[in-house]
Amino acid sequence: MVLVLLTVPANAVAAIRIKKIAFDPSGSDLGSSSSLRREYIVLKNTGNRAKRLKGWKIKDQGADHTYKFGRFKLRAGRSVTIHTGRGADTRFDRYWDLDNYVWNNDGDKARLLTRGGKTADSCSYSGGSSPNSPKRC
Secondary structure (H helix, E strand, C coil), rough: CCCCCCCCCCCCCCCEEEEEEEECCCCCCCCCCHHHCCCEEEEEECCCCCEEECEEEEECCCCCCEEEECCCCEEECCCEEEEECHHHCCCCCCEECCCCCCCCCCCCCEEECCCCEEEEEEEEEEECCCCCCCCCC
């Protein structure tokens, strides 16, 4: 009996990672459209293959806000920004279309879940250290 083991280099698999969370946009937290659009999370495909994200979710820890991807493909090496507020979706920008903030100014945890519900990545932060600055994950 011969056993053949095929391995795939780690960089050949599309790895979707949380890169940044902008949790405290400049200005007062009055929930204006422009302020809600300046609150966002950035995902990056760090692999060398495109990845379909249909059914993937982004969740916060505190209030259980959930963003669910519809039909969307993130190309290798590319990033997508998911804004809390309203807007027209593009290849590079998606919109949660919410009227309230998602990411708590005093700290929160973002989880990226696969279509099957497994955690692909997560990023925690605590606020207060540098207001208005995005948290790099």
